[in-house]
Amino acid sequence: MRQISLETLKERKTKVLGAVIHHYIKKGKPVGSTVLIDEYNVSLSPAAVRNVMAELEGEGFLTHPHTSAGRIPTDKGYRSYVDNLLKLQSFAIEGEERIRKEYEQKHKEIESLLSETSRILSGLSQYAGFVMAPQTQYDEIKNIELVQISNGELLIVLLTQSGVIKHKRIEASLSKGEIAKLRNFLNDKLRGVSVAQVNKKIVSEIKEFKQREEDILKAVEKISDVFYNIQDDIYIDGTFNVVSLPDFNDFEPVKSLIKFNENKNKFIEIISKDFTGSGINVKIGSENAIAELKDLSVITTVYRNGSRAVGVLGIIGPKRMEYKKMMYLVSRVSEMLNKFFKDMEK
Amino acid sequence: MRQISLETLKERKTKVLGAVIHHYIKKGKPVGSTVLIDEYNVSLSPAAVRNVMAELEGEGFLTHPHTSAGRIPTDKGYRSYVDNLLKLQSFAIEGEERIRKEYEQKHKEIESLLSETSRILSGLSQYAGFVMAPQTQYDEIKNIELVQISNGELLIVLLTQSGVIKHKRIEASLSKGEIAKLRNFLNDKLRGVSVAQVNKKIVSEIKEFKQREEDILKAVEKISDVFYNIQDDIYIDGTFNVVSLPDFNDFEPVKSLIKFNENKNKFIEIISKDFTGSGINVKIGSENAIAELKDLSVITTVYRNGSRAVGVLGIIGPKRMEYKKMMYLVSRVSEMLNKFFKDMEK
DNA sequence: TGCTAGCACTGTTATGATGCGAGTGCTAGA
DNA sequence: TCTAGCACTCGCATCATAACAGTGCTAGCA
Numbered sequence: 001m002r003q004i005s006l007e008t009l010k011e012r013k014t015k016v017l018g019a020v021i022h023h024y025i026k027k028g029k030p031v032g033s034t035v036l037i038d039e040y041n042v043s044l045s046p047a048a049v050r051n052v053m054a055e056l057e058g059e060g061f062l063t064h065p066h067t068s069a070g071r072i073p074t075d076k077g078y079r080s081y082v083d084n085l086l087k088l089q090s091f092a093i094e095g096e097e098r099i100r101k102e103y104e105q106k107h108k109e110i111e112s113l114l115s116e117t118s119r120i121l122s123g124l125s126q127y128a129g130f131v132m133a134p135q136t137q138y139d140e141i142k143n144i145e146l147v148q149i150s151n152g153e154l155l156i157v158l159l160t161q162s163g164v165i166k167h168k169r170i171e172a173s174l175s176k177g178e179i180a181k182l183r184n185f186l187n188d189k190l191r192g193v194s195v196a197q198v199n200k201k202i203v204s205e206i207k208e209f210k211q212r213e214e215d216i217l218k219a220v221e222k223i224s225d226v227f228y229n230i231q232d233d234i235y236i237d238g239t240f241n242v243v244s245l246p247d248f249n250d251f252e253p254v255k256s257l258i259k260f261n262e263n264k265n266k267f268i269e270i271i272s273k274d275f276t277g278s279g280i281n282v283k284i285g286s287e288n289a290i291a292e293l294k295d296l297s298v299i300t301t302v303y304r305n306g307s308r309a310v311g312v313l314g315i316i317g318p319k320r321m322e323y324k325k326m327m328y329l330v331s332r333v334s335e336m337l338n339k340f341f342k343d344m345e346k
Numbered sequence: 347m348r349q350i351s352l353e354t355l356k357e358r359k360t361k362v363l364g365a366v367i368h369h370y371i372k373k374g375k376p377v378g379s380t381v382l383i384d385e386y387n388v389s390l391s392p393a394a395v396r397n398v399m400a401e402l403e404g405e406g407f408l409t410h411p412h413t414s415a416g417r418i419p420t421d422k423g424y425r426s427y428v429d430n431l432l433k434l435q436s437f438a439i440e441g442e443e444r445i446r447k448e449y450e451q452k453h454k455e456i457e458s459l460l461s462e463t464s465r466i467l468s469g470l471s472q473y474a475g476f477v478m479a480p481q482t483q484y485d486e487i488k489n490i491e492l493v494q495i496s497n498g499e500l501l502i503v504l505l506t507q508s509g510v511i512k513h514k515r516i517e518a519s520l521s522k523g524e525i526a527k528l529r530n531f532l533n534d535k536l537r538g539v540s541v542a543q544v545n546k547k548i549v550s551e552i553k554e555f556k557q558r559e560e561d562i563l564k565a566v567e568k569i570s571d572v573f574y575n576i577q578d579d580i581y582i583d584g585t586f587n588v589v590s591l592p593d594f595n596d597f598e599p600v601k602s603l604i605k606f607n608e609n610k611n612k613f614i615e616i617i618s619k620d621f622t623g624s625g626i627n628v629k630i631g632s633e634n635a636i637a638e639l640k641d642l643s644v645i646t647t648v649y650r651n652g653s654r655a656v657g658v659l660g661i662i663g664p665k666r667m668e669y670k671k672m673m674y675l676v677s678r679v680s681e682m683l684n685k686f687f688k689d690m691e692k
Numbered sequence: 693t694g695c696t697a698g699c700a701c702t703g704t705t706a707t708g709a710t711g712c713g714a715g716t717g718c719t720a721g722a
Numbered sequence: 723t724c725t726a727g728c729a730c731t732c733g734c735a736t737c738a739t740a741a742c743a744g745t746g747c748t749a750g751c752a
Contacts (some may be wrong), residue, residue, distance in 0.1 A: 046745095053745095067702045
């Protein structure tokens with residue numbers, strides 16, 4: 001009587017599920033019962049393994065493409081697999097030293113650094129990597145410059161605390177003196193204020209200008225509008241890697257990626273939803289907010305400027321990816337970026 | 347004795363070639379001898395048509411995928427077809443009025459206008475559209491602004507005559523007074539000078555600073571470097587259209603397009619080669635400078651700021667495209683952009 | 693009761709035979 | 723010099739077949 005405790009039964013299930021997923025990630029082909037016995041020292045007969053698999057399928061963790069095929073994980077299966085990766089395991093990252101050096105170069109343009117970061121993410125993962133620029137709305141204003149570019153036009157240049165530079169033209173007919181006055185006003189009142197609060201702040205301070213300085217008031221209003229409508233950038237690299245993955249012979253599943261490269265705003269919208277929470281965020285297939293990503297997995301995490309989370313970065317790849325490794329990688333790269341911002345302070 | 351003059355023989359050949367290409371462009375399937383008789387009032391027997399086709403094949407204008415298939419054009423065939431489109435035929439452009447209005451909005455940021463132009467090109471052609479920003483190197487400097495963004499850092503903002511704005515940071519420790527002096531110097535000496543000539547111009551004028559103003563001299567040198575290394579932007583839209591064309595079931599042929607979206611510099615390099623010459627430039631398949639574009643055709647033309655050609659725009663699509671229509675479309679859009687620059691002057 | 697051995701079953705994949713259709717190339721004749 | 727006619731070739735779809743992988747089920751064993 002080989003009575004086996006419930007505990008062991010559950011353990012066995014987990015082991016089989018883990019082995020199936022692990023093997024499927026490696027090989028990309030449905031996993032049969034015998035492989036597990038041969039390669040994952042499951043000490044059971046094929047028939048018994050099949051029973052366990054059938055149970056797991058009943059519970060929604062596995063499925064199989066057709067009767068006589070092995071099992072493949074469902075999104076729920078992957079999810080439980082990922083949830084069981086208790087602690088972040090560390091891996092050797094190829095060229096880590098070289099990469100770290102990239103981040104240690106002082107006075108690098110933030111834009112090129114972020115774009116390079118997306119390239120690093122893509123290069124290390126061999127999937128697509130992306131970085132959202134520090135959210136301008138919650139960034140603090142460091143400097144505002146006004147440049148007259150023609151009689152009726154003014155160029156506004158905004159520098160934020162995170163180092164992002166944005167510029168935009170507005171129509172405004174102001175004299176040199178008025179421009180200087182406006183520049184002083186803006187820098188005085190807005191330095192250290194977050195972009196999102198510009199309007200509020202301006203309204204409360206605007207009484208400084210008299211009624212007859214109508215032109216300046218108009219310009220202030222336009223500038224306030226500009227600040228309200230600033231678009232953040234996003235850097236994506238390596239979509240090509242994903243598109244040419246053998247997993248996707250038809251490219252319906254990766255359509256979304258090609259589109260993101262053309263319509264980054266949509267991508268920003270989606271990724272912004274992962275802005276909450278700390279730690280590594282994993283969205284598997286249908287867990288993603290939009291249906292177009294249902295055949296892909298997205299791993300994100302935030303990066304910080306000091307204590308404040310300012311942006312999101314991550315990778316996009318097939319559901320069949322080495323989650324452990326990829327999660328570590330995303331976390332590692334975000335740390336490097338955090339350190340960059342910390343060093344920038346000095 | 348139905349003697350036919352050589353002239354007529356040649357005419358017939360041209361007619362057959364034209365009909366084959368026209369039909370292939372429409373249907374995308376190899377063209378057989380009878381279709382031409384039925385649909386292109388070629389008054390010959392199938393056998394005679396076949397003879398002509400065989401000759402055309404011998405001369406390299408046509409080919410056929412296998413013995414029992416109809417003919418398809420070679421690149422040389424397309425080329426001769428395009429060369430015979432003597433004059434630009436005009437077509438109705440959907441929504442032309444609405445598009446024209448886009449260009450008439452004054453004070454639009456040049457960046458967004460160019461990006462919109464690439465979208466227009468792609469929308470009208472249903473292929474990929476692109477626009478190279480006005481070449482900064484040959485653009486004239488209109489304004490240079492210097493903004494101190496921290497103790498050791500200076501932001502340089504460049505506005506060119508075409509309306510392009512570029513900014514870049516450099517390291518420089520200068521006092522307020524020195525910055526003002528430098529700003530005046532740069533604007534005085536460089537206004538109206540092309541970016542490419544900045545270095546030369548600066549060298550000849552730099553004696554204005556004395557030896558002890560070493561910091562300024564250093565900054566000038568760095569600024570000169572910056573100007574030398576400015577990267578132009580390129581706007582691409584609609585790669586997705588081309589990728590999902592039924593012509594390409596395997597996406598080897600369109601790999602390059604996906605890559606261009608990630609590595610725009612390479613694209614700029616290629617397109618810049620079409621900068622010469624006026625008129626509409628058509629590169630068919632292997633005529634393209636790089637092998638990756640061998641299954642695509644590229645139609646480009648320059649656009650002008652006043653009398654000076656400043657940039658290139660165009661479309662990329664399959665070799666099997668309606669060249670007449672596409673050429674007209676590219677030419678039309680470039681004209682609108684020309685007009686935009688003309689209006690900007692006022 | 694839980695596991696195992698054995699076996700029938702099912703769906704996939706590769707292969708080859710077959711026939712049809714499209715369109716050619718060639719030849720004889722007007 | 724053109725045309726009618728015909729044999730020929732190739733591609734493609736359909737079908738049957740067989741090999742194969744891996745399952746689900748059942749009977750029997752500890």
